[in-house]
Amino acid sequence: MKNKFIKKTLIYSGISFILSIFLSFTYIFFPQLPESFDSNLRDSFFKIRGEIPNNENVFIIDIDEKALKTLGQWPWSRDKISKILQNLTNAGIGIMAFDVVFAEEDRSSPHKIFNQYNVKMDNVPNYDKIFAKTIATTPTILGYQFELEKDNENINKKAPQIPAIFVERNKNSEENYLITATGTILNIPIVQENAYSSGFFNNIPDESGIIRSVPLIISYNDIIYPSLALEILRVITDTKRVEVNYDPYGVKNIKLNDITIPTDRHGRILVNFRGKEKNFRYISALDIYNNKFDKKYIEGKIAIIGTSAAGILDLRATPFESVYPGVEVHANVVDNILTGDFIYKASWTDGANLAIIFALSLVVMLAITYTPFWCNPFITLIFLGGILYTLYYTLFTKGLVLNIFYPLVTIILAAIIATLLDYFFEIRQEEAIKKKFASKVSKEVMDSLLLHTNNNTFSATQKEITVFFSDVRNFTNISESMPSANVLIEFLNEYMDPMTDIIIKEKGTVDKFIGDAIMAYWNAPGSVPDHAERAVIATLNQLHMIDELNKKVRQDPRFKNTVKMSDKMGVDPIEIGIGLNTGIAVVGEMGSKQRSDYTVIGDPINLGARLESLCKYYNSKCNISNFTKEQLKGNYIYRFLDLVTVKGKSEPVEIWQIHDYDRDESEHKLYKVSKQKLKEELELYHNAIELYKASKFDEALNIFKEVNSWEDKTNKNIYDIYIERCEHFISNPPENFNGVFEHTTKG
Template identity: 85%
Template sequence: MRNKFIKKTLLYSGLSIILSIFLSFTYIFFPQLPESFDSNLRDTLFKIRGEIPNNETVFIIDIDEKSLQTLGQWPWSRDKISKILENLTNAEIGLIAFDVVFAEEDRTSPHKIFNQYNVKMDNIPNYDEIFAKTVASTPTILGYQFELEKDNEHVSKNAPSIPAIFVERNKNPEQNYLITATGTILNIPIVQDNAYSSGFFNNIPDESGIIRSVPLIISYDDAIYPSLALEVLRIITDTKRVDINYDPYGVKNVKLNNITIPTDRHGRILVNFRGKEKNFKYISALDIYNDKFNKEYIEGKVGLVGTSAAGLLDLRATPFESVYPGVEVHANVIDNIITGDFIYKASWIDGANLAIIFGLSIVVMLAITFTPFWYNPVITMIFLGTTLYGVYYALFTEGLVFNIFYPLVTIVAAAVIATLLDYFFEIKQEEAIKKKFASKVSKEVMDSLLLDPDNSTFSATQKEITVFFSDVRNFTNISESMPNATVLIEFLNEYMDPMTDIIIKEKGTVDKFIGDAIMAYWNAPGNVPDHAERAVVATLNQLHLIDELNKKVRQDPRFENTVKMSDKMGVDPIEIGIGLNTGVAVAGEMGSSQRSDYTVIGDPVNLGARLESLCKYYNSKCNISSFTKEQLTGSYIYRFIDLVTVKGKSEPIAIWQIHDYDRDESEHKLYKTSKQRLKDELELYHKAIELYKTAKFKEALEIFKDVNNWEDKSNKNIYDIYIERCEHYIEEPPTDFNGVFIHTTKG
């Protein structure tokens, strides 16, 4: 048992390691294959978490539909935007950042119109100059966009000026992990040059089209530039030098004074979205233009100028929803950094993910292997649920982004493989059980037992059965004649195999082999309605087969000594006696907690054993009780043997001998006489028995002696027994004779 456990453990551990290696190979060399699945699973966790509040440091200055309807279509004239900036500055806003770019001159500016018509006038308002002066005199930083897709010759090659130093630490000079731009879309020079600073607002969706990360820095023309969100925070924290720290895998983090921002290897921050659209405070640009807003609310805060209007095409897809203002993505990034509520993939996370794959594969497979088969779905769900909770906890409590897809696939794959293997081994075990059981019960009984889901068939219960006992005569002499134990076992197998096959063919159950003896029974554990009939048929078929077995034994050189011994004794090598009895016994699984067996016990079983042992006394080959005879419907040749009380019992029992089937003369005969001659003999015999039962001992004695003188009589012992009894009772007449003979020994 221990070896089987160890082998099974090693097998399943080996398979789990193979599975882990395969999944790890896919994880390392084909990372893009399941990435969208992994991201979608993480999006689901965001939705499960739900919305969380922001710290209200950032709000949105919204170029909304209401503003467009009143102030006109975008772009507005720069004087209107200047007024918005002035009103915000007067309200003592902390910082204004534009998520829009002013890449063209204001076509509505009066000086532009006058120049178009060659009208020369002094003091004509120039809205671009007004806007530039306003930008310069207000806490405003501008936004711009990098061209990333291709090197477009029509795109500007100018670079914005950033009043800060960017230092790359521990960078591998041979590799550039940062996103690299090919050009810029800047504000017009007069506006760009008057701004204190600016930042790019590129939001780059992943392959599924969803914004999940935002680049904090981009490389352009061998220089590094900050995003709008990073530049806002650099200014807020008064950081003069931005450190970009690398490890062997790429960018590790970006540092602003005392703030360390973890990023992925490409310098992107994973956005810990606060929720759906409008999680941040939105103030309409029109309300600010009209100076109708809560000035106390915006004091000292950061206002991001952007749009939620669908027509301006700045809508993105995020984990929470498919339509989300791009400006609010920047608000989320700023809020994440201010609160330190980051989610990130640590540099060691890949190693941890691989360790999780290996660990889950082994644990899940072994857990499923060594628990009952029907627990498999429960165990699988527990592991899936626990893993999802662990990933959820790590993501939103510790900020660690573990891979979700591979652990779940590992659990499911390990569970499926283990379940299939269990099923395969269950089939093999079932086949082994069938093979083992097939040596004891019939196929019909075996199948019914295997189909019994609650094993109620094996519970102890009272049941009417027909019990069978057989024994080889002169077995002591046979065993002594064998040259060694091996040949003795071979001899027994030659006998036991066909005897067992006959019992099983007749739907019997072999209970046990006791040396040369066989114990079997019918109608347990499976139901066999004609159990008595089948027991008798099996008995007669066994007796018929003995002739063939004896011929086989005589021709086998291994058993030469046994043949000589039997010939010397005047008997066949194999002679058997069989006892059958029918009655209600206790049938069920019995034994200890360590070892048990299905068997039958009770008086009917004991009587069956006594009947078999009396075969030698009466010189019969098959003794059956009247309880068995009463249930028989077939045609058989019977001989009444005796009315006796066996040892340990006081009630008399009628014993009958079955000679053979009562069929035509073509049937094989067990006795060296014709069936008609046997019937003639039995007719006289039963006549003498009736005389004996009525105490007419002299008349009975004459018949018994007459038949006993027949040369081809079928049974000598029985006549000797009754002749002796009649002579005894003639000399000493009994009182109250009832025909019952008391056996004081077992046989």
């Protein structure tokens, strides 16, 4: 026994080592392969964490829809922007920065217009000069943009002036890790030259189009330039010498005096987003322009001027949402640096990720191997939950970014491999039993048989069940329209798969498929206390899905003949009728020695089948018996159809139609009428039914005819039926009328 234990441990350890080597190889040599999955998983962490407060030192001057409506379309004349800057300065603003570039002269400037028409006048205002003077006399940092992809003669090659020195420490001179620009989009010279400083505002999404990191520095002509956010912090900290520190893997961090900012190897900061849009304070540019704002929110603070207006197209996707103002990305970066709660990938994280792969592979495989087979899912879930919590905790308390994708894949693959090994080594005998049962019963019954091999659970017994029958209308015409038997089977599968899924989801058991018909039941073999309710829910959900299936069928070229046939007949490609009945039936394993199945038999099943076939007669989609209706507790819209005796039975049964759920909806999808209109129709209809039962056929007839004249009535057949009956009984008054109608055929 001991040798067997050691041998098994060695085998599983060796396999876990092989798995670890394979995953490590993929991690090292194909790093881009799972990066999108890993990033999406980390985005989920942010959503789970939710929003966190910012330090309120940064706010946004928003060129919003309100400002655009009042001050005019963008770009505004520079005198208006100058007024905004001056008002902020007068309010004691600490520093202002533009997430906007002024790359062209102000076309609305009076001097520009006068020059255009060769009008010579003195003292004509020059808005660009006014703006440049305001820039020079206010604490303003300009924004600009780098060209990163294009490289041709038409690109601006000028570079902005930065009043700081960037020093690179420990850099490998043979390799450049920084993002490299090929050109610039700068402010017009008069504005750019009057600014104390400026910073680029390029936000570069990853391959999935989501902003998760922002470059703090970009290399242009072998000179390093700071981003808008970094330049804001550099000016605030009065840093004259910015250090860019390298390790063997690339950029390690950027240092501003006493502030050390960890980055990735390319000099990008991973943004610890505070939350969804408007997490930071937004003040409309119009309010600043009109000087209608509270100065306590302004004094000594950092203002970033940008836009949330959709028309100006400065919207980005972030881990929190797909539409997010680009200006707020910069606000997040500034707030991250001020607060110091960075998230970053340390240079040693690759080694840590590989160690996690090896450890998890071994531990998970051995844990699953030496526990009972039924524990495998729980062990896997425990490990998955544990590693997710650990990585979540590490991200938001330590700021350390570790790989999420590979640990999860390691756990799942280790669990699958260990389970498969158990399958080959330990449960082949059980599989043989399963194969034997599979030749006799359905999968659901087979699984239950394995759990109850020592009792008589599947012996024939009496039990209350709810039985379900459904049938596709016009199936003969549908089958004749199909070009081949294979296409017909494909059509049936398109219909049967979702219908079966709905039944199983509501804890029903599919008994058999009879051509285009489905027979199912609830409360056997396992107990389902609310079996009637679940059967009705499954029925209505199936009826609601028919619209979706018909749309799919109409778009499928395989079924074009069926669609043409259906349109010609004025019906949808798929229309179904469903019958439900509840009662005591015989349930159990039945059949011969060579072939048996777990099924149900008895009068309730026969009545359920009759109710389905009567859907055609009453033009209803769902017929239920009073036995089923008595057990329902949910809110449904009912129509009494008839009190009948069906073929082969003498006791009368109430037949009810369920129209739909009774919900607060303006329109019921199954019948395309408003809830109020349907309720009005049914109230009149049921009044007429009571008169009919009381033998007041003249009064009932008048109501039936009145409702039958409505254009939007929901069931023409039922009115025709009762109009015909009333007219018959008026002409031939019955004796001892009890309202019972006898069906002498099946449908």
